[in-house]
Amino acid sequence: MISQSLSFPVQGDKQNSAFFNEYLGKLLEERDSLGLSDMIYEIDAMMLMVDPGRSIEYIGELCLMSPYEYLVTLESESHWTHILRIDMNSPDLLIREVKNEETKGIFRSLNEVFPIGSSKPHSRYMGEILRVTNLHEVVNLQQNRGFRFFSPDDIRRLELPGNMAIIKPSPYTHNIVGYLERNPGDLRIYALGVSTIRADAHQACQMAKERQKALGINELILPVDHLATRIYSQNREVAILEWLSISSYYYWGSFDIVDQNSSTNVTKSIHYSDELRSPAKVFTANNTPYFVNHFKIFPSPTENFVRNYGPRLHHMALAVKDGDQNGIENIEFVxxxxxxxxxxxxxxxxxxxxxxxxxxxSSASEHSSLIIEYVQRFGGFQGFFTKDNVAELTHAAGVEEELIRMQAEAQKAMQV
Structure with a gap:
C-alpha cells in the first residue's frame, strides 16, 4: 500500500539524485507511519523581523498590498511583535521589531555574514509556525529524528511565544519552524509579552484599508498562495527533504529553468488542496555553484541573491481573484x-x-527586503507558473535596482 504522503503524482522535468529519490520515500513513509502527518497541519503563521523604526510603515504597506489587517501588538522587553490577520482560515503574519538597533542575537547573526544582509541586520524572514494537534508528541518524535529545538529558556531569552516549540534555524534555509498546538476553531493565541493596540499601527493599517477600498481592490487580493525561499545550489535537495520531514507537506515536483540556470521546486500540504488554506512552499536554487562561473558565464540570479543576502525567503505570493474589471483582468487592475x-x-x-x-x-520592500508576487489563475488552472513566466520573473529579480545598488555599496565598503 502506498503511503499517503507518496500518493500524489510528481510534476516537472527536473532530474533528482538517487539519494533524493530514496530518502523522499523513506522520510515520508516514516512520517506517515509515526503519525506525524496526522498531527501536523497547516501553516498557522509566518514570522519576520524588521529594523528599528520600520514596522509601522511596513504594516501600512502590507495593509495596502494584501488582505492583512492589524490586530494587536505584543510588547516584550526588547521587541514589539505586531500580529496581522486575515481570518482564521489563513495564516497570521507576525512582524517583529527590535527596540534597540544594538541588540544582538541569533537572527541578527544570520544576516551579518552576508554583504547585503548585514546592511539591514535585523531585517529578515524568520520562518513558519505549523498547527499541531499534540505538541508534546510531535516534539518527542521529531527530537528522536534528529531535529534540535530551542529550550524553554532559549525561547524566553529570544522573546518568542512561550506556547510554541521551535526548531533551531535550518543550515540550508536559515529559517526556523515552530509548532503551536491548537484545535480547529480555536483562536490563535501567542503567549508573549503585554498585549496592546498601538494607535500608530492601527492608524497606518486603517488609512491603507481606506485607500484599498477607494481603489476598488480590497475584494480582489486574496491570501498567501506560496512562499518562495532561495537557497544555495548544493542545498536544493536536502532543503526540500528537511522541510518535508518537519511539515506534513508532499513533494509536488521540480522544473528546470534552463535559461536562468535554476530550478523551481514545489511542496504542498497533504491536508489542504487549496493553497490559500496553507500556502505552498517553493524552493529555488541555481543549477551550478558560483565557483564554476569562470569556466562559462552562467546566469546566476538565484545564487547571487543567496550570496548577497544569505539563504532566506525571497518573496511572498498573494493570489488575485479570477475575473476582470470592465475588461481589465484583475491582476492588471490591482x-x-x-x-x-x-x-x-x-x-x-x-x-x-x-x-x-x-x-x-513588486520591487523589494525597503522595510523587509521581501518581494510581493501577485498571481491570477484562470479557469481553475492548478499550476504555479509556466516556464517562460518563471524565467522572466527570475531574471527581473536578478536585476532588481535595490539589489544592484546595495551590492555595489557592499563591494565598495569591502574595498576600503
Missing part, C-alpha cells in the same frame, strides 16, 4: 492601482489567460 500609489514593480505582468495564469513581482 497592479495599476498599487503602482499609482507609488509602489514599483520589477516588470510588466507576464503570462496570459491562454496559458492559465498571470504573475508579477
Amino acid at each position: 497592479v495599476d492601482a498599487i503602482r499609482d500609489q507609488g509602489k514599483s514593480f520589477l516588470l510588466d505582468v507576464v503570462g496570459s489567460k491562454a496559458e492559465g495564469l498571470k504573475q508579477i513581482f
Whole structure:
C-alpha cells in the first residue's frame, strides 16, 4: 500500500539524485507511519523581523498590498511583535521589531555574514509556525529524528511565544519552524509579552484599508498562495527533504529553468488542496555553484541573491481573484492601482489567460527586503507558473535596482 504522503503524482522535468529519490520515500513513509502527518497541519503563521523604526510603515504597506489587517501588538522587553490577520482560515503574519538597533542575537547573526544582509541586520524572514494537534508528541518524535529545538529558556531569552516549540534555524534555509498546538476553531493565541493596540499601527493599517477600498481592490487580493525561499545550489535537495520531514507537506515536483540556470521546486500540504488554506512552499536554487562561473558565464540570479543576502525567503505570493474589471483582468487592475500609489514593480505582468495564469513581482520592500508576487489563475488552472513566466520573473529579480545598488555599496565598503 502506498503511503499517503507518496500518493500524489510528481510534476516537472527536473532530474533528482538517487539519494533524493530514496530518502523522499523513506522520510515520508516514516512520517506517515509515526503519525506525524496526522498531527501536523497547516501553516498557522509566518514570522519576520524588521529594523528599528520600520514596522509601522511596513504594516501600512502590507495593509495596502494584501488582505492583512492589524490586530494587536505584543510588547516584550526588547521587541514589539505586531500580529496581522486575515481570518482564521489563513495564516497570521507576525512582524517583529527590535527596540534597540544594538541588540544582538541569533537572527541578527544570520544576516551579518552576508554583504547585503548585514546592511539591514535585523531585517529578515524568520520562518513558519505549523498547527499541531499534540505538541508534546510531535516534539518527542521529531527530537528522536534528529531535529534540535530551542529550550524553554532559549525561547524566553529570544522573546518568542512561550506556547510554541521551535526548531533551531535550518543550515540550508536559515529559517526556523515552530509548532503551536491548537484545535480547529480555536483562536490563535501567542503567549508573549503585554498585549496592546498601538494607535500608530492601527492608524497606518486603517488609512491603507481606506485607500484599498477607494481603489476598488480590497475584494480582489486574496491570501498567501506560496512562499518562495532561495537557497544555495548544493542545498536544493536536502532543503526540500528537511522541510518535508518537519511539515506534513508532499513533494509536488521540480522544473528546470534552463535559461536562468535554476530550478523551481514545489511542496504542498497533504491536508489542504487549496493553497490559500496553507500556502505552498517553493524552493529555488541555481543549477551550478558560483565557483564554476569562470569556466562559462552562467546566469546566476538565484545564487547571487543567496550570496548577497544569505539563504532566506525571497518573496511572498498573494493570489488575485479570477475575473476582470470592465475588461481589465484583475491582476492588471490591482497592479495599476498599487503602482499609482507609488509602489514599483520589477516588470510588466507576464503570462496570459491562454496559458492559465498571470504573475508579477513588486520591487523589494525597503522595510523587509521581501518581494510581493501577485498571481491570477484562470479557469481553475492548478499550476504555479509556466516556464517562460518563471524565467522572466527570475531574471527581473536578478536585476532588481535595490539589489544592484546595495551590492555595489557592499563591494565598495569591502574595498576600503
